[in-house]
Amino acid sequence: MAAPTEEANVTYEDLADLERDFDDVETEIIRRQAALTKPLYEKRQKVIAKIPNFWPLVFEQAPPDIDQYILPSDSAVLLSSLNSISVSRFEIEDGTDGDPRSIAIQMNFADNEYFEDKVLEKKFWYRHSKDGDASLVSEPVPIKWKAGKDLTQGMLDLVVKVWEQEKSQAQTNGDSKKAKKTQEWSPDQKALMEKIQATGLGGVSFFCWFGYRGENISAEESRLAIEKIQKERAQRASGEAPELKAVVEAEEEDEDEETSLEIFPDGDELAVAISDELWPNAIRYFTQAQEADAVSDVDFEEEDEDDMDEEDDDDDEDEGEASTKEPPLKKRKA
Amino acid sequence: MAAPTEEANVTYEDLADLERDFDDVETEIIRRQAALTKPLYEKRQKVIAKIPNFWPLVFEQAPPDIDQYILPSDSAVLLSSLNSISVSRFEIEDGTDGDPRSIAIQMNFADNEYFEDKVLEKKFWYRHSKDGDASLVSEPVPIKWKAGKDLTQGMLDLVVKVWEQEKSQAQTNGDSKKAKKTQEWSPDQKALMEKIQATGLGGVSFFCWFGYRGENISAEESRLAIEKIQKERAQRASGEAPELKAVVEAEEEDEDEETSLEIFPDGDELAVAISDELWPNAIRYFTQAQEADAVSDVDFEEEDEDDMDEEDDDDDEDEGEASTKEPPLKKRKA
Numbered sequence: 226m227a228a229p230t231e232e233a234n235v236t237y238e239d240l241a242d243l244e245r246d247f248d249d250v251e252t253e254i255i256r257r258q259a260a261l262t263k264p265l266y267e268k269r270q271k272v273i274a275k276i277p278n279f280w281p282l283v284f285e286q287a288p289p290d291i292d293q294y295i296l297p298s299d300s301a302v303l304l305s306s307l308n309s310i311s312v313s314r315f316e317i318e319d320g321t322d323g324d325p326r327s328i329a330i331q332m333n334f335a336d337n338e339y340f341e342d343k344v345l346e347k348k349f350w351y352r353h354s355k356d357g358d359a360s361l362v363s364e365p366v367p368i369k370w371k372a373g374k375d376l377t378q379g380m381l382d383l384v385v386k387v388w389e390q391e392k393s394q395a396q397t398n399g400d401s402k403k404a405k406k407t408q409e410w411s412p413d414q415k416a417l418m419e420k421i422q423a424t425g426l427g428g429v430s431f432f433c434w435f436g437y438r439g440e441n442i443s444a445e446e447s448r449l450a451i452e453k454i455q456k457e458r459a460q461r462a463s464g465e466a467p468e469l470k471a472v473v474e475a476e477e478e479d480e481d482e483e484t485s486l487e488i489f490p491d492g493d494e495l496a497v498a499i500s501d502e503l504w505p506n507a508i509r510y511f512t513q514a515q516e517a518d519a520v521s522d523v524d525f526e527e528e529d530e531d532d533m534d535e536e537d538d539d540d541d542e543d544e545g546e547a548s549t550k551e552p553p554l555k556k557r558k559a
Numbered sequence: 560m561a562a563p564t565e566e567a568n569v570t571y572e573d574l575a576d577l578e579r580d581f582d583d584v585e586t587e588i589i590r591r592q593a594a595l596t597k598p599l600y601e602k603r604q605k606v607i608a609k610i611p612n613f614w615p616l617v618f619e620q621a622p623p624d625i626d627q628y629i630l631p632s633d634s635a636v637l638l639s640s641l642n643s644i645s646v647s648r649f650e651i652e653d654g655t656d657g658d659p660r661s662i663a664i665q666m667n668f669a670d671n672e673y674f675e676d677k678v679l680e681k682k683f684w685y686r687h688s689k690d691g692d693a694s695l696v697s698e699p700v701p702i703k704w705k706a707g708k709d710l711t712q713g714m715l716d717l718v719v720k721v722w723e724q725e726k727s728q729a730q731t732n733g734d735s736k737k738a739k740k741t742q743e744w745s746p747d748q749k750a751l752m753e754k755i756q757a758t759g760l761g762g763v764s765f766f767c768w769f770g771y772r773g774e775n776i777s778a779e780e781s782r783l784a785i786e787k788i789q790k791e792r793a794q795r796a797s798g799e800a801p802e803l804k805a806v807v808e809a810e811e812e813d814e815d816e817e818t819s820l821e822i823f824p825d826g827d828e829l830a831v832a833i834s835d836e837l838w839p840n841a842i843r844y845f846t847q848a849q850e851a852d853a854v855s856d857v858d859f860e861e862e863d864e865d866d867m868d869e870e871d872d873d874d875d876e877d878e879g880e881a882s883t884k885e886p887p888l889k890k891r892k893a
Contacts, residue, residue: 235609240842243603247839250595254588261584269577275569505581508574 242458255325259314262505269508270311280307282514283507290498294491298376299431306337312504315348326351326361328500339376341369347435349496352447354440357454361493362439364388368432376430380488383417384436387486390414417486429488437492576792589659593648596839603842604645614641616848617841624832628825632710633765640671646838649682660685660695662834673710675703681769683830686781688774691788695827696773698722702766710764714822717751718770721820751820763822771826 273279281304287295295303311331316323331346345368349361365385368377375382390411410418442450489495503510607613615638621629629637645665650657665680679702683695699719702711709716724745744752776784823829837844 235606237846239606240846243599243606244842246599246602247596250592250599253595254592257591258584258588261587262581265577265580265584268580272569272573272577508578512571512574 238461242461245454245458252325255314256317259317259325266311270309273507273511274309276511279507279511280310281305283503283510286510286513286517288498288502291495291503294428294434294495295431296376296428302334302337302339302376303431306335306339308333308335310499310504312500316350324351326359328361328496330496330499338371339374340371345435347437347496349439349493350444350447352440352442352444353450353454354442355446355450355453357450360440360442361496362442363437363492363496365438366435368435377433377436377488378420378430380417380420380429380433381436383413383420384438384486384488387411387413387417388438414486417488421486421488433489434492434495437489437496438487439493572795576795579788579792586659589648590651593651593659600645604643607841607845608643610845613845614644614841615639617837617844620844620847620851622832622836625829625837628762628768628829629765630710630762636668636671636673636710637765640669640673642667642669644833644838646834650684658685660693662695662830664830664833672705673708674705679769681771681830683773683827684778684781686774686776686778687784687788688776689780689784689787691784694774694776695830696776697771697826697830699772700769702769711767711770711822712754712764714751714754714763714767715770717747717754718772718820718822721745721747721751722772748820751822755820755822767823768826768829771823771830772821773827 284291284295284300284303284307310333313329313331314325314327315329316327317325327348327350329346329348331344333344334340334342345366347363347366349363351359352362353359365381365388367385368375368381370376370382390413618625618629618634618637618641644667647663647665648659648661649663650661651659661682661684663680663682665678667678668674668676679700681697681700683697685693686696687693699715699722701719702709702715704710704716724747
């Protein structure tokens, strides 16, 4: 934390405090926006529920920061059975004073040949670590795959298993972080690591996203971190220089090993892309899909027919990039 | 304007009206955000004024949607003489009820060998065309180039000249658009077209951005367009179907030729990238630049010395891509 420009008497902490001021306003703005748009999203949900294939068509036009994570085999699931998707800011929905940046993404599916679940919901909590950095943390969400249909090749199951083990260990040992450092990895943790390392260049399934964990920060740790940040801000604002001990502490903690057992390291970025791009702009993407449909008016009827009895969807994975620009979409009768 | 899903009884206009509801909220949010952040931006301006090379360092880290427009020769100007930049939402600054999406971008320069101007300000008005689409429109801003130093190779001067001619013609003929269609292009318009067509693959200078015009929509035309949209929305909301005549009218108007004489067609996108990314995140980009500096700690002192007496900066243009990731930045003494 050296001064970037000592001759100018401006420190990194001065800049960071300015950024925190902006961040406070941004948080307030997100809160207001959520309140103002809530009735509109409800109205939209009713209107688009009447449009067949709305969400599959939106996903077809998803921007690159979403599209890049959708393999052709994922695309087949989404196009054939994604009924709807919804995003909520669950920490403020019930009138409580939570963080408006915490988001829940819920996907609703029709009967399909891949998994039993009708609803998959992934929650992301906006939390602060001891070093003051904020990030989205989550918990693995299991999927009940049908036999031989696991698109994550067992990775999601394993992440869930490891997470459950760590939770029960933490309850036994008190502090999970300290315990982990002194213990060897469990056989499941090792197996998971091997699976992650064996992942090919083609990338993992979109459904691995449900296994994203992020940093291991509890609600209580986050609350304490925010308290500390606020206290130090107040001290700096009143001219006192807070001790720098906190920084050193945080650096020790940094060696946390969680991230190396992450099956979808960009899970937070994908969540934000869905909540901040796909969700608010869904109608625009749908309209784009309609226009693209009108331009390249190719008949995919035959491919549709195969959709439900396709057996070896693994083959699709060899087709390279997750380009869903012109997938075999069911053409709606005009 | 056919119904996208006739069986579902949802029309494109229903979707468009929903989008307009969201747009109203978004406009209100931008207005509130502008009010809440104004004192913070003023505070920030005071703090960063004390940091030498703040803005050149920010530009050094500019994201691709800005960086792609900066040629090495532009970079030399920005790095050596950009003192500061500021963004204002000028239609709401003076307490009036204008559009918060209209933006003014002001750049302040130190004495330099390229142009006489100390301040260059480009304004973008958020206006609606007759077909209801909104866009940012602007007017060419002239730059007083020093002899032999015009980075736009005469294009900016020509755009300004053509624009002045069109303005005075419009005053004579009443309606500039009708007049233009019956008239031949002037010699200056032809010369400008030739210059645009002769532009090489390397792209044009960042400073051509000051020549961006966008659609030719007057304040009055925009006001009338908004009035019409609101009237039709109200009719649809009350169950009446408005006539579709307006759409046909708008399509006729579409053949406008302005855009073909645009020397910086993406000018509006660059403006938004500056106002919505570079400006709010300036401290983050600056911090990134400091970190990059610390990692690749190469001494560019010698190159600095040449900055002010460099004669043949045209050579720089042959260096290829506009990559300013590691330009010859003045190292500040720690």
